[in-house]
Amino acid sequence: MADIERPFPPGHYPVIVVGSGPGGLQVSYELSHHGIGHAVLSADPGPGGMFRHWPFFQRLLSWTKPYAPADRRTRAFERWDWNSLIAYEPELRGLQTEFMDGSSDFPSRPEMEASLTAFANRAGIVVRYGCRWESTRREETASGDRFTLVTTDGEYSCEHLILAVGIAEPYTPPSPGVEHAVHYAETRAAETYAGKRLFVIGKQNSGFELASGLLQWASRITLASPSPAKTSIETRSLVGVRARYVQPFEDSALGGGVDILSASLAGITPIPGGLRVDLKRSDTGMPVSLEADEVIAATGFTCPLLDLPELGVATFGQSRLPAQTAFWESATVPGIHFAGTITSGAAGLKKHGIPSYSGAVQGHRYNGRIMVRRLAEQSFGISHEHPPIELASLLDHLLAEATGGPELWHQKAYLASVVTVTPDDGIRDQGILPLTHFLDAGGPDAIAMTIEADGEGAIYPVAYLRRGGKVEEHALEPHPLHDYEGTEYRRHLGALLDLIAPGASAA
Amino acid sequence: MATRDEIAEALAGMTLFADLTTPQLLGVASQFEEAFFPEGARILRQGLSGSAFYVILDGDASVVVDGTARAQLGRGEFFGEVSILLGEPPTADIVALRPLRCLALPGSAVEAFLVDHPRVLYRMLQSQSRRLRNANRAQS
Numbered sequence: 001m002a003d004i005e006r007p008f009p010p011g012h013y014p015v016i017v018v019g020s021g022p023g024g025l026q027v028s029y030e031l032s033h034h035g036i037g038h039a040v041l042s043a044d045p046g047p048g049g050m051f052r053h054w055p056f057f058q059r060l061l062s063w064t065k066p067y068a069p070a071d072r073r074t075r076a077f078e079r080w081d082w083n084s085l086i087a088y089e090p091e092l093r094g095l096q097t098e099f100m101d102g103s104s105d106f107p108s109r110p111e112m113e114a115s116l117t118a119f120a121n122r123a124g125i126v127v128r129y130g131c132r133w134e135s136t137r138r139e140e141t142a143s144g145d146r147f148t149l150v151t152t153d154g155e156y157s158c159e160h161l162i163l164a165v166g167i168a169e170p171y172t173p174p175s176p177g178v179e180h181a182v183h184y185a186e187t188r189a190a191e192t193y194a195g196k197r198l199f200v201i202g203k204q205n206s207g208f209e210l211a212s213g214l215l216q217w218a219s220r221i222t223l224a225s226p227s228p229a230k231t232s233i234e235t236r237s238l239v240g241v242r243a244r245y246v247q248p249f250e251d252s253a254l255g256g257g258v259d260i261l262s263a264s265l266a267g268i269t270p271i272p273g274g275l276r277v278d279l280k281r282s283d284t285g286m287p288v289s290l291e292a293d294e295v296i297a298a299t300g301f302t303c304p305l306l307d308l309p310e311l312g313v314a315t316f317g318q319s320r321l322p323a324q325t326a327f328w329e330s331a332t333v334p335g336i337h338f339a340g341t342i343t344s345g346a347a348g349l350k351k352h353g354i355p356s357y358s359g360a361v362q363g364h365r366y367n368g369r370i371m372v373r374r375l376a377e378q379s380f381g382i383s384h385e386h387p388p389i390e391l392a393s394l395l396d397h398l399l400a401e402a403t404g405g406p407e408l409w410h411q412k413a414y415l416a417s418v419v420t421v422t423p424d425d426g427i428r429d430q431g432i433l434p435l436t437h438f439l440d441a442g443g444p445d446a447i448a449m450t451i452e453a454d455g456e457g458a459i460y461p462v463a464y465l466r467r468g469g470k471v472e473e474h475a476l477e478p479h480p481l482h483d484y485e486g487t488e489y490r491r492h493l494g495a496l497l498d499l500i501a502p503g504a505s506a507a
Numbered sequence: 508m509a510t511r512d513e514i515a516e517a518l519a520g521m522t523l524f525a526d527l528t529t530p531q532l533l534g535v536a537s538q539f540e541e542a543f544f545p546e547g548a549r550i551l552r553q554g555l556s557g558s559a560f561y562v563i564l565d566g567d568a569s570v571v572v573d574g575t576a577r578a579q580l581g582r583g584e585f586f587g588e589v590s591i592l593l594g595e596p597p598t599a600d601i602v603a604l605r606p607l608r609c610l611a612l613p614g615s616a617v618e619a620f621l622v623d624h625p626r627v628l629y630r631m632l633q634s635q636s637r638r639l640r641n642a643n644r645a646q647s
C-alpha cells in the first residue's frame with residue numbers, strides 16, 4: 001500500500017490507541033463518539049485482533065443467543081450476547097447475530113472476525129494497519145507526561161496512550177527440556193496428530209481445547225500441571241475449564257485414553273522414537289514418567305508491554321498484566337490506559353474468589369466505554385449528563401437494573417449502577433461505574449446496585465449504601481428465576497432507600 | 508515477580524511455608540494468585556463479605572480499624588484468614604503503605620488448602636498463638 005493512502009501518519013495526536021482487536025475497536029468507537037481526536041495503530045493487516053487466528057479449533061467459548069427475550073437492537077439484549085461490541089446507535093448493536101449460521105450459539109472464529117470487521121466498517125473506525133510499536137519514551141512536560149512511540153512507520157507522540165495489545169504473546173515457563181515442546185500458538189492442523197501420543201503441559205482452557213479437539217486424532221492424551229483442574233461447573237463461574245471442553249474429563253474418569261495429572265514437569269528428554277516426559281506428583285512427590293510423540297505447552301500468554309516496565313509500569317502475575325486503577329489507568333504511570341482483555345489487571349474485589357469477566361469481550365467492552373467517559377471528563381473537559389430520577393421511580397429503576405442491566409450481569413461485583421442523592425441536586429443517575437471506585441472514593445449519599453455470585457450457585461443483587469461517607473453492603477435474596485422486581489425485593493430495597501431518599505419505598 | 512518457580516522460591520523463605528517440599532511449593536504457587544496494590548489501595552475492606560486470604564510477598568500494609576491504624580504487616584506475614592475461618596466479614600481495612608505484592612487464595616479454597624497442607628495449618632496456628640499471647644501481654 002502506498003504510504004500516502006494510509007491514515008494517521010507519524011506525528012502528534014492527543015490520544016493514541018494501539019491494537020485493533022475488540023478492545024482497540026471499542027475504545028476507538030467510544031473516543032469518536034466523544035469527538036476526541038485519536039490515532040489507532042495496529043501491527044495486524046486488518047481488524048479482529050486474536051480472533052483473526054484463535055481459538056485454534058475455530059469456535060469461540062463465548063455465546064450469543066439470537067432469539068433471546070430482548071430486541072437485539074437494545075441494551076437489554078447485551079445480557080444475552082457475549083460477543084458483539086457495544087454502541088449507542090441501534091443499527092450497530094447486536095451485530096454478532098447477523099453473522100451466525102445457526103449451527104451453534106457459540107459463533108465460529110470466522111463469524112466473530114466478520115462481526116468485528118462489520119462493526120469497524122459500519123462505525124467508520126479508521127486504523128493504521130501494519131504499523132508495529134517497537135519502543136517507548138516518556139518525557140515530562142509542564143502539562144504532564146508525554147509519550148513517544150517508536151514504530152516501524154516512524155515516531156508518534158501523545159499525552160494519553162491507550163494500550164489494547166491483548167494477552168496473546170505465547171508464554172512457556174522455563175523448565176528442563178521444555179525446548180522440545182511447542183506452544184499452543186504453534187499447534188498444527190488436527191489431522192497431523194493422527195496416531196500420536198500427545199502430552200499437554202497445562203490444564204487451563206487452552207489445554208483442554210486442544211485435548212477435546214484432538215480426541216479423535218491422538219492415540220493417547222495426557223495433561224499435567226501442579227494443581228488439580230476444575231471445571232466452570234464446579235466453580236460456578238468462568239473460572240476453570242469451560243463446559244465446552246469437559247469431554248476429556250469424562251474420558252479420564254472412565255480410563256478412556258486421556259489422563260489428567262496433578263504433577264510438575266521435571267524434564268523432557270529426546271529418546272529413540274519420541275520424547276520421555278518426567279513428572280513429579282504434587283501429592284506424594286513421587287516420580288512418574290511417560291513417552292510422548294509430541295509435547296504442547298498450553299501454558300498461557302503474556303501481555304506484550306515491551307519496554308513499559310522500564311518506564312515504571314508495574315506488572316504482576318504470570319501474564320505480566322499491568323497493575324491498574326479502578327478506571328484502568330496504570331497504577332504507577334498516569335497517562336497510560338488499558339483496554340481490551342488487559343483490563344483484567346484491574347482485579348476489582350474478586351468476591352468469593354470470582355474474578356471480573358474483563359478477560360473476555362462481554363466484560364471488557366464495558367470497561368472500554370467507562371474508561372473513555374472518564375478520560376473525556378478528566379482530560380478533555382467533556383461533561384456527561386446525569387439524568388434526574390423521580391423519587392417515585394427510584395425503586396423501579398434500581399430493581400430493573402438488577403434484573404436486566406447487562407453491565408451488572410457480565411461484570412458481577414465489578415461494575416455497578418450508581419444513583420446519588422443530594423439536597424441540592426436531588427436524585428441523579430450516575431450510570432455504570434467500577435464498584436471499587438464507589439467503595440473507595442467517598443462522596444455524597446448514594447446507592448450502588450450490582451449483581452454478585454457466591455461461587456456456590458447463588459446469584460443475587462447487592463446494594464451498597466453510602467450514607468454520611470460510610471458504605472454498607474446489603475445482599476438481597478437470590479431468586480430462582482433471577483427476577484428481582486417482585487414485592488419482597490420492593491420491600492427490602494425500599495426500606496434501604498428510605499434511609500437516603502425518604503419516601504422511596506412508598507412508590 | 509512472575510513465574511511459578513520464582514513464587515515458589517519466595518514462599519520457601521517464609522515461615523508459613525517452611526515445611527513444604529519443592530513440588531508442594533509449586534502446587535501452592537499455582538493455586539495462589541499474585542496481586543498488586545498501589546500505595547493507598549485497600550486490600551481488605553472492613554465489613555465487606557467474600558474476601559480472600561493473603562500472604563505478603565513484598566511491601567507493607569497497615570491494619571486499620573474504624574479509621575485508626577492498629578498494626579503493620581510486612582513480607583511473609585498474612586491476613587484475611589480470621590474472617591474466612593469465622594465466616595464473617597473482616598473487622599479491619601488492610602491498606603497498602605507502599606506498593607504491595609501479595610499472593611491471594613479465595614476464601615472458599617482456604618479450608619481445603621489447610622486440610623491438604625497440615626504443616627501450613629500448624630505454622631498458622633503457631634503464628635496466631637503468638638499474636639494472642641502478645642495481645643494478652645499488652646493487656647496485662
Ligand SMILES: Cc1cc2nc3c(=O)[nH]c(=O)nc-3n(C[C@H](O)[C@H](O)[C@H](O)COP(=O)(O)OP(=O)(O)OC[C@H]3O[C@@H](n4cnc5c(N)ncnc54)[C@H](O)[C@@H]3O)c2cc1C
Nearest residue numbers: 019020021022023043049050060061133165166340341361
Ligand atoms: C486462545 C484464546 C481463546 C480465546 N477465546 C475467547 C472467546 O471465545 N471469547 C472471548 O470473549 N474471549 C476469548 N479470549 C480472550 C480474548 O483474548 C479477548 O476477549 C479479546 O479478544 C482480546 O481483545 P483485545 O483487543 O484485548 O486483544 P487482541 O484481540 O489480542 O488484539 C491485540 C491487538 O494489538 C495489536 N498489537 C499487539 N502488540 C502490538 C504492537 N507492539 N504494535 C502494534 N500493534 C500491536 C495486535 O496486532 C492486535 O491488533 C481468548 C483468548 C485466547 C488466548
